[in-house]
Amino acid sequence: MTDIRNEILALQDAYITTLDFDRIEAWPDMFVEDCFYEIIPKENVDMGLPAPIIHCDSKGMLRDRVVSLRNANVYQPAIYRHFTSGYVIEAQDDGSWSSWCNYVVINTTQSGDSSVYQAGRYHDIIVREQQALRFKSKRCIYDTSRVQTLLAIPI
Amino acid sequence: MTLTLDEARSEAFFAEQDGSRVPYAVFSSQEIYDLEQARIYRGPTWSFLGLEAEISEPGDFKSTFIGDTPVVMTRTESGGLAAWVNRCSHRGAMVCRDLRGNAKSHSCVYHQWSFDTSGNLLGVPFRRGQKGMAGMPSDFNPKQHNLRQLRVDSFCGLVFATFSDTVENLADYIGETMGGFIQRVFHKPIEYLGCTRQYSKSNWKLYIENVKDPYHASLLHLFHTTFNIFRVGMRAHCVTDENHGLHSIILAIKEEQDASGDAYKDQKIRSYDEGFSLEDESILALVQEFDLLATNHIQPIFPQLVVQQIHNTLVARQILPKGPNNFELIFHFFGYVDDTPEMRKLRIKQANLVGPAGFISMEDTEATELVQQGTYRDAMATSVIEMAKDSPDQNDTLITEELIRSFWRGYRKLMGFDQNGATPA
Numbered sequence: 251m252t253d254i255r256n257e258i259l260a261l262q263d264a265y266i267t268t269l270d271f272d273r274i275e276a277w278p279d280m281f282v283e284d285c286f287y288e289i290i291p292k293e294n295v296d297m298g299l300p301a302p303i304i305h306c307d308s309k310g311m312l313r314d315r316v317v318s319l320r321n322a323n324v325y326q327p328a329i330y331r332h333f334t335s336g337y338v339i340e341a342q343d344d345g346s347w348s349s350w351c352n353y354v355v356i357n358t359t360q361s362g363d364s365s366v367y368q369a370g371r372y373h374d375i376i377v378r379e380q381q382a383l384r385f386k387s388k389r390c391i392y393d394t395s396r397v398q399t400l401l402a403i404p405i
Numbered sequence: 406m407t408l409t410l411d412e413a414r415s416e417a418f419f420a421e422q423d424g425s426r427v428p429y430a431v432f433s434s435q436e437i438y439d440l441e442q443a444r445i446y447r448g449p450t451w452s453f454l455g456l457e458a459e460i461s462e463p464g465d466f467k468s469t470f471i472g473d474t475p476v477v478m479t480r481t482e483s484g485g486l487a488a489w490v491n492r493c494s495h496r497g498a499m500v501c502r503d504l505r506g507n508a509k510s511h512s513c514v515y516h517q518w519s520f521d522t523s524g525n526l527l528g529v530p531f532r533r534g535q536k537g538m539a540g541m542p543s544d545f546n547p548k549q550h551n552l553r554q555l556r557v558d559s560f561c562g563l564v565f566a567t568f569s570d571t572v573e574n575l576a577d578y579i580g581e582t583m584g585g586f587i588q589r590v591f592h593k594p595i596e597y598l599g600c601t602r603q604y605s606k607s608n609w610k611l612y613i614e615n616v617k618d619p620y621h622a623s624l625l626h627l628f629h630t631t632f633n634i635f636r637v638g639m640r641a642h643c644v645t646d647e648n649h650g651l652h653s654i655i656l657a658i659k660e661e662q663d664a665s666g667d668a669y670k671d672q673k674i675r676s677y678d679e680g681f682s683l684e685d686e687s688i689l690a691l692v693q694e695f696d697l698l699a700t701n702h703i704q705p706i707f708p709q710l711v712v713q714q715i716h717n718t719l720v721a722r723q724i725l726p727k728g729p730n731n732f733e734l735i736f737h738f739f740g741y742v743d744d745t746p747e748m749r750k751l752r753i754k755q756a757n758l759v760g761p762a763g764f765i766s767m768e769d770t771e772a773t774e775l776v777q778q779g780t781y782r783d784a785m786a787t788s789v790i791e792m793a794k795d796s797p798d799q800n801d802t803l804i805t806e807e808l809i810r811s812f813w814r815g816y817r818k819l820m821g822f823d824q825n826g827a828t829p830a
Binding site for chain 2: 289291293294297299300301302303304305306307308310311313314317318321322323324325326395396397398399400401402
């Protein structure tokens with residue numbers, strides 16, 4: 251378990267590095283082809299309600315998001331810094347791993363303000379695909395229910 | 406910038422009666438904001454609180470606001486609707502501390518005064534004293550100390566409340582034209598699917614302008630044109646209500662012959678870009694659910710509601726002012742009770758289009774914040790709202806600012822800014 255734990259922590263570090271260093275073109279490749287990615291308020295999850303702010307049920311949708319962010323959407327460039335803690339990792343019967351952890355995203359605006367942009371928990375289903383670990387599913391269940399201004403870059 | 410109310414009522418303020426010049430003070434003045442709370446939110450208007458589907462069972466409640474006054478809407482034990490100001494009649498503490506829940510009664514934590522679902526005072530601890538000591542005076546009448554109860558009504562499952570004893574009934578306030586368009590979306594029972602919230606550092610009226618502004622849609626939101634979704638050449642229907650002009654609708658109606666985008670190419674507008682296509686086009690599917698096939702239905706019912714149908718995603722947006730420089734936007738997603746699993750899946754997928762991360766909406770708050778920042782220091786400078794001004798009756802184009810002008814004419818009147826120094830009633 252220690253080895254897989256280290257591997258999963260390394261995967262998570264690679265994931266947040268991809269986002270924090272503005273390499274979102276590489277972001278979809280951290281998922282398997284038939285993947286699920288969602289950002290949803292805890293408020294809805296607690297009530298068993300499905301309304302998300304981002305909901306992708308294929309890697310193609312992740313790539314669409316990247317193309318749109320780079321070419322269509324208008325937003326002020328910002329810098330994210332992700333921090334994760336409190337990992338709970340469990341092996342699943344089907345050979346995948348379930349991983350829960352906290353996250354905090356500090357956002358720094360062009361004018362130089364840094365603030366807690368989003369706090370929440372990741373719930374991930376991780377599988378091994380051609381030696382590498384990838385996300386089969388990643389849910390970002392956020393506590394910070396009021397999204398400040400807009401959310402462009404994924405969490 | 407400080408602006409006195411006398412200045413706001415002066416002849417120079419809102420000089421143009423046609424709503425084409427808006428003094429920027431209305432977006433940042435605390436005095437004007439406070440006056441709005443009195444004249445608009447506690448004036449002759451009905452404010453949207455939520456969906457009946459959010460409080461379907463007796464005792465269900467939701468905390469929300471009218472303007473910035475905290476209110477609670479409830480489903481009473483007899484199945485009716487009630488709304489009351491969330492402030493204990495004893496010493497003023499907020500009674501209900503939860504966002505949502507179910508309760509037969511609401512008890513203030515401070516001294517445990519308790520109230521029924523309609524806000525009637527049920528009990529006062531130690532009212533008769535204790536161990537022979539004095540309690541409340543003998544003339545204390547609980548019936549005179551209920552919570553502040555509001556007039557409440559619903560239209561097609563949308564719950565509204567008002568502080569006003571004189572405003573017309575809700576259906577008349579909404580009006581026949583707007584009521585018909587609400588019925589278009591609420592033509593069968595709905596199911597609440599959850600909400601998402603967005604907070605903007607800008608004035609609430611900038612968002613009202615935004616949802617009355619079809620002109621910006623294809624220019625600010627480049628997703629439309631980048632992926633060939635929305636065209637200036639689509640048939641439009643942009644009208645206001647027939648009474649005060651504060652409500653409106655923008656419909657973008659899909660024509661069989663979609664325009665090719667030539668209008669953009671000819672004008673070299675930055676938003677036209679060939680060559681991008683979506684890998685998953687289902688996000689733009691449009692399953693016909695209404696008689697009129699429209700991709701976009703954006704309908705603000707002043708002051709707190711926007712009814713939205715974009716493709717097959719359905720939302721009741723609530724706009725809540727949070728001081729002159731901030732507002733909160735709450736997207737209440739819903740589907741129909743009889744949705745097939747496939748249809749429900751499509752609605753959730755199309756939630757990607759709207760909300761704080763929406764492909765075709767994320768820029769709105771960016772734009773309103775740019776206006777807030779740009780106008781803060783120049784209270785008496787004005788915006789220029791002229792598009793299609795010479796053709797106010799031309800309602801089949803998206804290139805118009807007539808709905809915005811109509812809003813400002815109604816706002817000016819409601820606020821008493823049309824009375825040149827006279828103190829409005």
